[in-house]
Amino acid sequence: MIESASGSWYRFILTGTVLGGVLKTPACADSESLQALWVKDLSELSLRSRDILPIVERAREYHNQDSMWHKPILPTVRPHSYLLLRLVVIVRKRANNHVHVLVSEKEDPHIPVCAINPSRSVYTTLKRYMQEVFGAELPPHKPHGVLSMEHSGKPLHEHDGMCLTLLVSVRLALEDVHLADAYTWLELSTGVGNAILDRVSKNMVVPLNVIH
Numbered sequence: 001m002i003e004s005a006s007g008s009w010y011r012f013i014l015t016g017t018v019l020g021g022v023l024k025t026p027a028c029a030d031s032e033s034l035q036a037l038w039v040k041d042l043s044e045l046s047l048r049s050r051d052i053l054p055i056v057e058r059a060r061e062y063h064n065q066d067s068m069w070h071k072p073i074l075p076t077v078r079p080h081s082y083l084l085l086r087l088v089v090i091v092r093k094r095a096n097n098h099v100h101v102l103v104s105e106k107e108d109p110h111i112p113v114c115a116i117n118p119s120r121s122v123y124t125t126l127k128r129y130m131q132e133v134f135g136a137e138l139p140p141h142k143p144h145g146v147l148s149m150e151h152s153g154k155p156l157h158e159h160d161g162m163c164l165t166l167l168v169s170v171r172l173a174l175e176d177v178h179l180a181d182a183y184t185w186l187e188l189s190t191g192v193g194n195a196i197l198d199r200v201s202k203n204m205v206v207p208l209n210v211i212h
Contacts, residue, residue: 001055002146002164005211007083007125008118010162012075012149015059058207069203078150080161083116085125087166088147089133090196091185094173099193100185102133112183113163123210126166133183140171145205167196167205 003011023036039045042053062069088111089102104112114129116122123143130138144167151162170177174185188196199205 001058001207001209002149003055003209003211004122006118007116007120007122013055013059014074015062062203067203068201070199070205073148073206076148076150077152078163079152079154079159080150080163081159082161083118084113084161084163085116085122085129085166086111086113086163087126087129087168088196089141089168089170090200091170091172091174091177093185093187094175098190099188099196100174101188101196102179103184103186104182105184106182109186111165116164121210121212122164122208126168130168133180135178135180139177141168142171143168143208144200145207147199147205149206164208166208167199169200 001013003013023038024030024033042056047053087102091100091102092098093100102112103109112129112133114125114132116125126143127138130141147165147167149162149164152159179185
């Protein structure tokens with residue numbers, strides 16, 4: 001899960017599996033100890049904030065695997081100097097039901113990407129960029145979650161940015177959606193189209209929780 005408040009505060013939640021080691025006991029404490037312990041019921045603790053509770057619950061759901069979930073995903077090591085939002089926007093064509101993806105034709109054709117305003121929420125950046133693509137009256141659409149996150153902190157202080165790739169589906173048919181001149185739709189092969197559609201299902205992308 002990725003959480004964001006404004007465009008410059010982010011929290012990245014990863015799950016893992018314990019492979020070994022032991023927790024330090026008070027008897028073994030040193031200057032770095034945080035007195036960690038395993039807890040089954042968080043209500044037993046006096047928490048500074050309860051915002052962690054839904055995150056822990058979602059992690060439990062992921063490990064229980066009662067339904068289909070996305071495969072394990074790690075950040076992609078790729079340097080960025082800015083905070084970027086890449087949009088994988090998909091739509092179906094009424095004539096043949098094939099999946100198409102939005103492409104920007106500015107300079108070389110590419111998947112659309114824009115800078116995230118650090119003083120605004122990610123969804124504000126999304127709305128404004130979608131309005132650039134589709135006009136002020138946006139077609140019905142749904143952001144599903146994050147397909148990938150790219151970041152590399154090396155060299156130090158030079159690559160402090162990242163790129164979030166967000167999956168968005170348009171609910172109208174391609175024939176009913178109007179684009180700005182610099183954008184077009186690219187038809188995907190059946191295999192790639194079906195793979196993208198699979199990610200639209202529940203729990204098949206990394207959730208993005210934008211805190212207002």
